[in-house]
Amino acid sequence: MKLRLPAIVRIGILVLLVVFLARPEWFEPVFRPLTQNNAPVIYNQGSLLNLTLLHLRTVAIATAGATIVAIALAILVTRPFGAEFLPLSRSLVNIGQTFPPVAVLALAVPAVGFGEKPTLIALFLYGLLPIFENALTGLTTLPPTVTDAARGVGMTGWQRLVKVELPLAMPVILAGIRLSVTINLATATIGSTVAAKTLGEVIIAGLQSNNLSFVLQGGLIVGVLAVMIYDGLSAMERFISRRMGLLQQG
């Protein structure tokens, strides 16, 4: 299921988000009715833009690490050498996904202490699962005619992997990465409860000081970011699948 937003809506929301992050004070009248007793209207304990960038950086680092490790593991267990691990891998993915992300986050704290580290670990571990699952699906459901043909023309195992199997599995793997990013954006938000610098800070600060304006600002920025990124990645997947479709015909 792909998300499709009209182009004009996409651009409008993106411009609004960028303007809000760069000049939040312009929006003060909009949020004014949500505050009481002259409480600050716009988040004032740090720059919203800076928090957004830190949030995105955390997600990017964790997802990049998870992608590399997950694809490597999926390749390993789908080769003859690692075939013994294949059934277990499938069960582990199922079991792992029943672990709530918050639990993973909270349990990483005793191991590494507060701050950025537990968040990165939780994001990495939790982000592994969807990518690994999809890479497994992609690499194990290739049409046998294609892999036989690759073998027939004398490709080595490595050539088959790089030139045939991975490119064919790419759309499914990308869908896994998109899922992983979506989950990680959400988990990173909760990461601020263990003192990571993310947008969750804005929401939590609002909840603690009973400032609805903060809560709504944080919630809207995170929500819009998540939807835009999901939408952007979906568009990229469509583009790549289309290009691959053309390559296959030509």
Add this chain to the structure above:
Amino acid sequence: MRLDKLGVVIALIAGYAVAAAPFATFRANRIVAGEPQTLLAALPSWAGPTLLAVIAAAVLVGLFRTPSTLRLAASFAALAALLLLIGTAADHLTPPGNTYARVSPASGFWLLLFAFALLAADALTRLRPTPPLRILVLVLAGAFLGFVLFTGSWDRLSILKEYSARADSFWAEASKHVTLALGSLAAAVIVGIPLGVLCHRVQKLRAAVLNVLNIVQTIPSIALFGILIAPLGWIAAHVPGAADIGIKGIGMAPAFVALFLYSLLPVVANTVVGLAGVPVQANDAARGVGMTERQRLFRVEFPLAFPVILTGVRIVLVQNIGLATIAALIGGGGFGVFVFQGIGQTAMDLVLLGAVPTVLLAFAAAIILDAAVELSSPFHARTSA
């Protein structure tokens, strides 16, 4: 005999856990830094070597190509020994009469638990137990856990000291957690299935509804909780009677609404997919024998689509049990209360008191509903034979 590759991995993890990692941590009081204790130091003189022998035997069974039933038995024996003896370690390390001292499992214990859980998971995967058998294993594991808790073997462990300090609120939060997860699921099923049927019948509606639900699903939970506070607060203040039935800006109401919204997508999408998968011949036959639309829906379409719809319910339930933890941040209660309190007080045993029941609950829900999906699926008999 040939070596088993997974067995090698398990032997390495177990070897490291026994030789280089602490088995338990002793702390003079709740929040000071702990002193790590090795396995032999943490256990009384009869128990240490016994546990080592059980671990060594289980590792050997895993290391060679042995029958899956033997591997399962060995891994369960090792897990049971670990779980029973961690309580013994707490008794052994706590000085008599000292009520401030805290003993908690340390990394070596968790690694051993992980290693043998891997062995058990692998053996279970290979044995492919039937759904009733899987439920039986779950019930037995639950009974074992209940037995250990009931006999008080873990009473001196730090996590149970946290529990006994707040036993009443633990059960209150537990019931809130379950109410949130199950209540929002029930609401989503009541609204989502008719909506799914409507989407199946009306092509134009389908794309729009699924698109909106997809966007909702993408919004991070805490953001959605936050966004809902304002409108619900407004409703409570301006709609007469709303506040009386418990609608408020913070608390359970926004958490319930958010979980309900998250639950809709899997329910509606799976209903649509399930109904679309009903064979054309079945529908034609139903029309041919003169069934009304209503009869066709309830006697043909729903029974055939049921396993797919149930899969949607499974996804929702596991997801909701996890997400309900976050409700604590907006005053909605649930096990998250202990997780976030624990994080705030840097009391990790309190975090565990919230996290462990959540994980167990989600895990049990997944096993039960997976079994139900498999039992209800008409292809079950053919594929598993």
